[in-house]
Amino acid sequence: MPERNLEFGKFGARGIKGHEAVARQLDNLAGFIAKPVTARCGLMARLHYLTRSDHARAAAREAGLTVTDRTLKAWLDGKQTPNRRNLTRIEDAYRAVRRRNVARYLLGRLNRDGRGTRVEFHPLNQSQVSRPQQRVVSYRTLNARHWDAVVQAWSANDDEALDHAWFDDITTDLGSDYGAYEYVTNIGFAA
Template sequence: MPERNIEFGKYGARGIKGHEAVARRLDDLAGYIATPITAKRGLMARLHYLTRSDHARAAARAAGLTVTDRTIKAWLDGKRLPSKKNLDRIESAYRTVRRHNIARYLVGRLNARGRGTRVEIHPVNQSQVPRPRQRVVEYRTLNVRRWDRIVEAWAAADDQALDDAWADQIIDLGSQWGQYEYVTNIGFAA
């Protein structure tokens, strides 16, 4: 696509890719368990979420939690504690399963029966860029009506697909859409 930034930040601009900001906001909307996994309460909440049904257990196994049912029962009973490696696997499986479970709900809320959701795009921080090299970019809003591909790529944790889906949406900003490939923040609500 034209207008893709090749050397972003070369002159001191600061920001993140737009699709990464969208993924962060979708993660916020997913409502993950706030208690850290290192606390007993956080670990138990995640384990209960991943083992509450046969379907949840199968999804956890598909997401990478490959320990036996006996080990999970020992963790739930407090007889054993998972290793650091297993804590990482539990967290990863929990986030993957949670994303998958909430994706359809988010698509429905964000599409809002065809009305879409207003997205606020905050441009890159150019405070460290020398004056002659600064671009004139401003805060923009955009109404995104089709969230299916964006949420699907987010749920699958596919960065390239999410980047492509987000770029297809920001093209609606007009001829200057490339200026919003990198941003400081993207905000929207569901």
């Protein structure tokens, strides 16, 4: 049943893909820097995170921040400011490195030595759908025990792999109506 919602929203239903809600929740758990990269303190925090060690610098280069050490030093000293394109690269590199760094920790928290984490599925919003077209979809909970593929896809920022991992490893445990939760208003879990 998943991927059968080819015309999602045709009758007025509203929601987002389940794997997008999961990625949003994992981003919240990762604890990214709250200040925007355009603010001086946000920029400095990201640059310090990306340059605190040789390992961090290598990960930042691998994630796409390919400026010289001299330029990085000028940014850190406040002698230069990055242009808009470099600010985007700094933000992207920071998020990629942060995801990679917290993935193992999040995986341990979510799997909890085989006990898993309770997941709440908040169904899509059908308030604008006329009665004959509405589906019977309700709030559901599930204890998910296998988060490995989900966290790996999230840390790699691979949207397609996250979609497949979410349906193959988590949502199918809902039973025969798992396709009704392809689109949701929210996915909630706390680890």
